[in-house]
Amino acid sequence: MAELIAKLKNGAAQEWVNERIGSLTYVIDYASKKTVPVHRQSVWYYFGGLTLFFFVIQIITGLLLLLYYKPTEAEAFESFVFIQKEVPFGWLMRQVHSWSANLMVLMMFIHMFSAYFMKAYRKPRELMWLTGFVLCLLTLGLSFTGYLLPWNTLAYFAVKIGIGTLDYAPGGAFIAKIAQGGDEVTGETLTRMFGLHVVLLPGLTLLVLSAHLILMQTLGTSVPIGYKEKGLVKGEEPFFPNFLMKDFIGWMIGFALLIFLCVVFPWEIGTQADPLQPAPEGIKPEWYFWAQFQYLKQVPGPIAIATMTIAMLAWAAVPFLDKKANNEERDVKFTIFGVLTLGFFLVECFIVYYEYYILHPVAH
């Protein structure tokens, strides 16, 4: 035993792996040479890592929930109640899965807007932005498809309203039919959402995420425009161990917040969905769809869908539209576009919050 410990201390394990996959030294070498710029906006660099942290939690808790969850109309709600009430720590896994999904979306939005305002999308990081944009769609897709799985009244009608908005889009009725597996939200929809939620969307997310992170490693971290020239960059710190250790502290704070939310504000079980009953009052989607939901109430459907689609395409194409940023110059038009987009989300969300929680709180 003592001999084995001595061997391990002399780097025998590293040598063993090296002889078989060859590149371990290269990876360690690379990681120890990678650096992260230090300046007054550096705090925003932690939000990509936090999004990743909550995504890992989603995978682990999702796999555990899968041990007991049954994706059929007859059994879904029952198995969901069984997990919450009978399975040891099942309640905790379910609460963590629901809260971590919300925190992942929140961290991703902060990460996306901070990357936007720091113009981290500029040359040569256009593909980082594009892969990020696809990750945003996939993350929202994961949240939407997961929402129906408990098969409770709230989930049923919220998903029904969500899929209903497709009617305004050209070809939307056809997509809705495929997503629902018919003309209505039924047990067939549940099975389809389950397949998307546990196989297709996580698989695609892992693939695109790998590309996002490999690009990050190859291109390194960007610095906001003009910071180098104005001497605002205080220096560089090693990624390993310095930055990673700080990342780790961020994850621990995120984890503490997660457990606090699970214990103090647990998600309700609700009642089993009954498609024959009328929709209860006050049904609304999850907060990250509030802005679109409210906009659809204010503007005629086809116009709302058309303007949102154009704005989304412009958002995805920003690295190619903002030519000045590629020459290290700030273009105020793009800052205004970012402020308007963020403002739109915040104002619409506030209106929904005010209407559903302050004006008509009875529904909750």
Ligand code: HEM
């Ligand atoms: C599942 C969602 C996502 C994960 C897990 C993720 C993860 C990460 C990580 C770990 C980094 C490096 C650290 C950092 O700068 O924060 C990063 C960088 C970056 N991400 Fe994401 N990201 C996601 C979504 C997005 C989205 C939605 C966008 C924008 C549309 C985006 C755009 C970028 C850009 C431009 C960088 C480079 C930042 C720089 O060099 O300063 N990411 N991402």
